[in-house]
Amino acid sequence: MVARDKRLLIDRRAFIKAAGLPFLASLAPRSLYALERTDAVFASAFRDRDGAYGVATVSEAGEIIDRLILPARAHGMATSRATGVTVAFARRPGTFFMAFDPARRREPIVMHTPENRHFYGHGQFSPDGSILYASENDFDRNRGVIGLYDARDGFRRIGEYDARGIGTHDMTVSDDGRMIIIANGGIETHPDFGRTKLNIDTMEPSLVLLDAATGRLIQRHGLAKDLRQLSTRHVDLGRDGRIWFACQYEGPRNDMPPLVGYFSRGDDLRFIDLPEETTVRLANYVGAIAINRRDGIVGLTSPNGNSTVMLDEKSGKVVNETTLREAAGVAAAAKGIVTSSYDGQFAAKTSAVAWDQHIVRLAG
DSSP: OHHHHHHGGGHHHHHHHHHHHHHHHHSOHHHHHHHHHOSOEEEEEEEETTSOEEEEEEETTSOEEEEEEOSSOEEEEEEOTTTOOEEEEEOTTOOEEEEEOTTOSSOOEEEEOOTTEEEEEEEEEOTTSSEEEEEEEETTTTEEEEEEEETTTTTEEEEEEEOSSSSEEEEEEOTTSOEEEEEEOOOOOOGGGTTOOSOGGGOOOEEEEEETTTOOEEEEEEOOGGGTTEEEEEEEEOGGGOEEEEEEEOSOTTOOOOOEEEEOTTSOOEEOOOOHHHHHHHTTBOOEEEEETTTTEEEEEETTTTEEEEEETTTOOEEEEEEOTTEEEEEEOSSSEEEEETTSEETTEEOSEEEEEEEEEEOO
């Protein structure tokens, strides 16, 4: 685990080496200077002042290095550390993803779901970069699925797994590639009703582990009846296989439910007992979660609460809280955590774009 974490710290050098001279020569002097100074390179979707949507590569200081235009608004991102290929997924109920090379060594590919599916905005690559897994809604049957796409054959869709839940949102893959980790938010939606939530009183949130080779169910955790309206939305992997999850509460505003927890394969869910003032700060809505394994930090953002919260990964104790208006994305940086906001702030820099909900850290 430690060796893997160290390998993630060479992002800039790996990115520059993989990009090659043609890409570097195409950058404006300011962008090239930003790339040369950063320790890590990120990607995030955005909306510009003219209302156009795109995806940008960004330095650790928040300086935009390069950008690509998207067909419509995106949400989450996935990147392959084996190939460098990165994917931006449409925001629910969108039906496209765009696979691109941040170093522009090949043309972007835009793919769409089958007619009776839409994306939930998230996905992840297998460790060798050969398969892209994507969270999707089979809306006619009201069930979540994980779409499988062959990344070595133009991202041709080659199958799907039942996600064993509804409102399948975020997902990731274990480090060894053997297990798919799924956050089923439990909320029924249908594109005929836009983004309307159709079953708030009868939600069924769950966290699921599937065998990546077969789709076989390994483990499923539903929530207790009194937490039925706690939508399990985002996940990230911590040290030693610990799976962290973050939630968004759809119940009464004055309730104080737990919002963050973790579990491991074979173990029950454990919620973090946050201080009351921290729960209030998060406003019952954690929009994104990311873990810096090397530093042992869990980063949370809340656009509803205009805040960021950092936890100690080992103890779950709060180590830092800050106010960030319309806080959005969060990702592990070379040191600590980097965050973004809907109103254009990335790290300490404000740009003339509105960043979307999630950030992904790139490698070569």
